[in-house]
Amino acid sequence: MKTTYWFIAASLLVALFFQNGTAQNLPSAATIVQKTHDRNDGDWVSQDLTFELIDRRGKKRVNLTRSFRKDYGEEERQSIFYQSPSNVKGTSFLTYDYPENGRDDDQWLYLPALRKTRRISASNKGDYFLGTDLTYEDIKLGPKLSRYDYHYTVTGTAEVDGHKTYLIEGIPKTEKLKKELGYGKIQAWVDTDIWMIRKAEYWDVAGNHLKSLEVKDIEKIQGIWTAQNLYLINHKTRHQTWLRFTNIDYKTIVEDDTFTEEALVNGL
């Protein structure tokens, strides 16, 4: 009996030693979050972006867009122009993403049927973007982690598709943020070398498993690590979204007038 106690105590000490040892080797959550922002993602990029939306019965909707992003210091501007099918052609979306905590983004949506640009409130971060399984906040963040909205904990390391990642868990800082974001908890697997999210899991406000994200085909394009395919599945609705990025161009300068309301009206 005495031997058993000693064995348990020794095991606990060993476990504690290894856990501490691992924790000491892990970077802080703040470091990981910041690294996802510091990563070189180019000062601008233009690319074709295909949205493939599949409902629970397997019915597929495919929208082809051309999208642009440009950095203005820490401010980021993005525009997306729908190219096909022809009944949604001309729909376009513009967003100004400000770095200041608490400052809402500015967003505009151009609807060709009205030939008018609608200003959209950016307060509802948790609303879903044009039928996809991505929220407006997900679209805005891309492969980065929010710097302001979550309390993070680094829980360990794991391998994803043969790549070493840090597993980081985030809980929204306030109940209000929980509701705004639509998430009660997130987990992200961040690549330890290139600081991109390779995988993420999301739970809703009630704590139910909501959706999963897989970031696929990460390759260096024109010297910049780039995700070429994103896959999301909503576990509640069984709805799936594929985002496929092609014709990615970090070299050709994206002109400033790509990010104006007139650009939305004029189209590509």
Next chain:
Amino acid sequence: MKSTLPILFTGLFLLVVIFNKSFGQERPIKKNWRDNLSFSMVAETDFSYEYKNNRLQKAEFILNPEWQYKFNKNIKLVGIGRWYMDATDNLEPGKPIQKSATSVLDRRSFGGDRMELELREFYLHSRIKKIKMHLRVGKQQIVWGETDGLKLLDVVNPQYFREFVLDEFEDSRIPLWSVKADFSIGNWKAQLVWVPDQTYHVLPDFSAPFFPGSLVPNPPPGVEIKFNQAKRPSNWITDSDIGLKLSAFLGGWDLTFNYFFHYEDLPVLYQQLEFPNGEGPAVVKVNPNYERQHLAGMTFNKPVGNLTLRGELAYTFDRHFSTTDKTYEDGITQSDNLQVALGLDYITGEWFFSPQVFNNYLIRKVQAYNRDRHEINTSLLVSREFLSDSFKSEILWVQNLNKGDGMLRPKLTYWLKSNLELFLSSDIFYGNEEGLFGQFQERSRISTGLVLGI
């Protein structure tokens, strides 16, 4: 006029290309010209059943082909056509007479009573990099304003009233041969508009289901009314419309200030009482005439929390109105006219709520025909998307508070495929039959159709 506008716009097209080439010096995007040409088309069917009269109101088949040729990344030529067929020949019976409201270049070609072809848009869009200007020359739609459903500043292009205001504005707006230049002045953006094309609102014939009788004064009982044809302005220089829009993004506010010197798109109905055979019977001769006016306005919008506040103001100087005041022998009086609209957009989850209030106020105390000095219309749009946006339900409610008439427009849309929509809708008019909406009570309908993107 017949030959001037085509020459003018051919010359402008050439100038734009030469100007762009010398400034931009851009090479074609792709070497093979065919690769720079794109084609798409939207095909629609729309069947409406007038349930109060147990009859088919329309059976439309529409093709909207669009071509786009990109010379390089700064210059493109866009052409949009429309083939339209209404198998019932009900909305515009026979072949409409076009010359009183439509310039030669905007006229539709009719194949019998049921079919028509129209060049909807044909323009050259050029981005002149060196001076940071976007120049669009040709037949096009220029849309101003913030409001939905009712128009205040969206008056650059006239519209077809074949279906009153039920047709999508995208389809009912008549594109005009015009020039639009967008450029920057410091932090402000300017848009200059020149419209040398004299085409105005196209109203359906008196016998058509959607003839807006509430706008035309009734003669006294026993008096015959005789309409003369409208005299359409015809000089492309002196009769052209010009406009300027200045816009800025200041402190989170989207602001525009607009000015438009233009002909009102509805003719003023000057009246003349005559006694052809000496003492009687009397005949009221109506001489429609287009009148010029100055329009100044502004728009604004800003998100406030979950809401987006938006508004539009239009002030028209010396606007003409038909009057019931007998002291005006020609039946026309004038007043400045102030229109102010305010709207709120609220999005929560998949729900969208958009209430609007429209005020229309006559600055002078005049007895305008069939309207009060202060008219108020309200509207409420509620929509919800389901099944990851593949199913949409919406309802638009417009109400005139003065006469108590209005319309309700529920609609269900289901995307069978990415490029195929099925819709089921209804347009219900109610209230005072002298009101703008109430006059069409008998026209209330239920509709269904398909929209296919090719």
